[in-house]
Structure formats: structure tokens, C-alpha cells
Amino acid sequence: MHELSIVTHxxxxxxxxxxxxxxxxxxxxTLEIGEVSGIITDYFVDCWNYFKVKHxxxxxxxxxxxxxxxxxxxxxxxxxxxxxxxxxICPYCHSEHxxxxxxxxxxxxxxxxxxx
Amino acid sequence: xxxxELHRTVTESNDRDAAVLRNELKEKGVFFxxxxxxxxxxxxxxxxxxxxxxxxEFRIAVLEADIEAEVDARKIEELGARSxxxxxxxxxxxxxxxxxxxxxxxxxxxxxxxxxxxxxxxxCPAEFATGASKNVMILSVPEGDDKPLKYPLMFQxxxxxxxxxxxxxxxxxxxxxxxxxxxxxxxxxxxxxxxxAKTGEGMEKWEDWLRKEIKAWKE
Numbered sequence: 001m002h003e004l005s006i007v008t009h010x011x012x013x014x015x016x017x018x019x020x021x022x023x024x025x026x027x028x029x030t031l032e033i034g035e036v037s038g039i040i041t042d043y044f045v046d047c048w049n050y051f052k053v054k055h056x057x058x059x060x061x062x063x064x065x066x067x068x069x070x071x072x073x074x075x076x077x078x079x080x081x082x083x084x085x086x087x088x089i090c091p092y093c094h095s096e097h098x099x100x101x102x103x104x105x106x107x108x109x110x111x112x113x114x115x116x
Numbered sequence: 117x118x119x120x121e122l123h124r125t126v127t128e129s130n131d132r133d134a135a136v137l138r139n140e141l142k143e144k145g146v147f148f149x150x151x152x153x154x155x156x157x158x159x160x161x162x163x164x165x166x167x168x169x170x171x172x173e174f175r176i177a178v179l180e181a182d183i184e185a186e187v188d189a190r191k192i193e194e195l196g197a198r199s200x201x202x203x204x205x206x207x208x209x210x211x212x213x214x215x216x217x218x219x220x221x222x223x224x225x226x227x228x229x230x231x232x233x234x235x236x237x238x239x240c241p242a243e244f245a246t247g248a249s250k251n252v253m254i255l256s257v258p259e260g261d262d263k264p265l266k267y268p269l270m271f272q273x274x275x276x277x278x279x280x281x282x283x284x285x286x287x288x289x290x291x292x293x294x295x296x297x298x299x300x301x302x303x304x305x306x307x308x309x310x311x312x313a314k315t316g317e318g319m320e321k322w323e324d325w326l327r328k329e330i331k332a333w334k335e
């Protein structure tokens with residue numbers, strides 16, 4: 001399962017941050033998730049809740065998810081369009097020469113935490 | 117409570133672990149190939165042929181990652197390569213930490229060329245660096261020439277594309293020129309070798325690429 005392993009990678013990064021900043025408790029974690037990142041947010045929340053109780057630093061951490069819209073750019077007609085709606089083929093000129101501008105992110109944006 | 121702004125990607129710590137592993141392998145002179153593809157694309161068949169062709173030149177090892185089962189590792193050992201099977205317990209990809217554990221368990225003394233046969237899946241393995249020297253992906257003819265449109269990240273993160281099962285091209289509606297054009301659009305630097313592990317067609321070019329890269333890696 002993709003979602004659970006992403007949770008473990010988030011936890012690992014937060015452990016490192018906690019050590020660097022001498023954090024004792026994390027109150028919330030804000031993640032930015034792109035619409036086409038492949039992460040299913042319902043599964044992700046389930047995995048988070050399963051994992052966090054086993055991990056002292058995250059035990060009380062609230063998960064906040066922010067969505068980043070997926071936008072594709074067409075190199076031929078230079079227009080931008082919504083990826084979810086139209087996929088990889090440009091709806092204006094039907095070109096295949098398109099690339100994703102944003103929407104596949106999975107970032108840890110910020111945390112709220114207490115230190116010693 | 118105070119707010120700490122991080123703005124880090126979730127794969128950043130894995131990328132760091134992968135870079136450390138890659139450097140260690142470089143020092144040991146082990147050229148490590150991460151082989152990725154969909155399930156059923158013929159990874160094991162391609163590896164078997166490659167091992168048979170190169171086993172007198174290089175000392176070869178294979179890390180077989182699978183969700184379960186041990187069939188592939190046994191097949192590889194019969195060919196005379198060192199092998200270990202890693203069960204990911206349901207996980208859909210290998211990350212750098214799991215790869216390190218597998219390699220340490222298998223042992224890399226007196227190995228020139230190691231392969232990771234990653235989980236059969238074109239999505240997740242592309243997102244998690246393993247510490248490999250090079251990423252190689254397989255697209256088999258029966259999967260279709262539209263796969264670069266559906267799984268762009270896999271084609272973007274690969275250094276080599278092997279188009280396998282070329283012996284079947286007459287039976288499928290697979291436009292190889294169109295496929296190559298789509299792949300090059302995503303990744304202009306990728307090396308592309310059309311091969312058939314069954315007939316041997318094109319294998320020499322792929323194996324020459326390995327020879328050249330192993331030599332450069334050990335310098």
C-alpha cells in the first residue's frame with residue numbers, strides 16, 4: 001500500500017526535524033497533496049490514524065490536508081487546462097505535447113509543535 | 117505550540133538514503149541496476165537471458181523483490197547468480213532502506229553487477245529512489261504503445277527503456293516509432309533498446325550498454 005509507506009516516510013522526516021529542533025510533541029501536520037499525486041486521501045487518513053498511535057511523537061498530531069489543483073500546459077498552443085477534466089491530450093488543439101505544471105506534489109508544508 | 121514551516125517533499129529523506137547507498141556501492145565497485153516494469157512484462161525472462169550471456173564476464177547478483185512467493189529467486193540461482201528474495205509484505209515498491217537491508221543480507225563481496233527486480237508496477241517504484249546506479253524499465257510489446265502517456269513519471273525517471281517481446285510485434289497493434297517518439301518527448305536522454313529475450317534479437321546492444329556502464333562505474 002502506497003499510502004502507508006508515505007506515512008512512514010513523513011514520520012521519518014518528522015523524527016529528524018524533532019531531533020534538530022528538540023521537539024517534544026507535534027500538535028498538527030499540514031500536508032499538501034496534488035490532485036494527481038496518486039494518493040487516495042481517505043486511505044491516507046486511515047493509515048495516518050493507524051500509524052500515529054504507535055509513534056509517540058505523533059500520538060496527538062492532527063492531520064491537515066491541503067489539495068493542490070492539477071494543471072497541465074500545452075506546448076503547442078501554450079494554453080493551460082485542468083488535468084483531471086481533460087487528461088493528457090490538450091482540449092484546445094488536441095496535441096499530445098503537454099506536461100503537468102502542478103498537481104503531483106506530496107509535501108510536508110508545516111507542523112505545529114512544542115519544544116523543551 | 118509554534119508553527120514550523122518545512123516545505124519538504126515526503127520523498128526527501130528517502131532520496132538522501134538512496135544517495136548514501138549509491139556512493140557506498142560506487143566505492144565497492146558494484147554497478148547496481150533498478151529494473152522496473154509492470155507485472156508480466158518479462159523481467160525474469162530478460163534477466164535470465166542477460167545473466168546467461170554475461171555470467172562469464174561479470175559476477176552477478178539479483179535482489180528479487182516481491183509481495184510474496186519465491187519462484188523468481190530460485191530461477192535466478194539455477195543460472196549461477198547470487199540471489200535473495202525480499203518480501204515487501206504488501207508494499208507496492210522498494211525504498212532505499214529496504215534495498216539496503218536486502219543487499220546487506222545477500223552480501224555484495226565479489227560482485228560486479230547487481231540487479232534489483234522491483235515490484236511489478238509502473239507507478240510507485242518510479243517515486244522511490246533505491247540507491248541504484250541506473251534505472252532501467254521494461255515495456256513489453258503486448259502492453260501497448262500508449263503506456264508513456266499513462267505513466268509518464270516511470271519513463272522520466274528511467275535511464276534505459278527495454279522494449280521487450282519484440283518477437284510478438286506482428287501480433288499486436290504496437291507502433292514502435294510512435295512509442296519511441298512519445299518516450300523521447302518525456303525523456304530526451306533515455307537509451308532505448310528493442311529486444312527479444314526469446315530469440316536474442318537486440319540483446320547484444322543492451323549487454324554492450326551494461327559492459328560500458330560497468331567499466332565506467334568501476335573507474
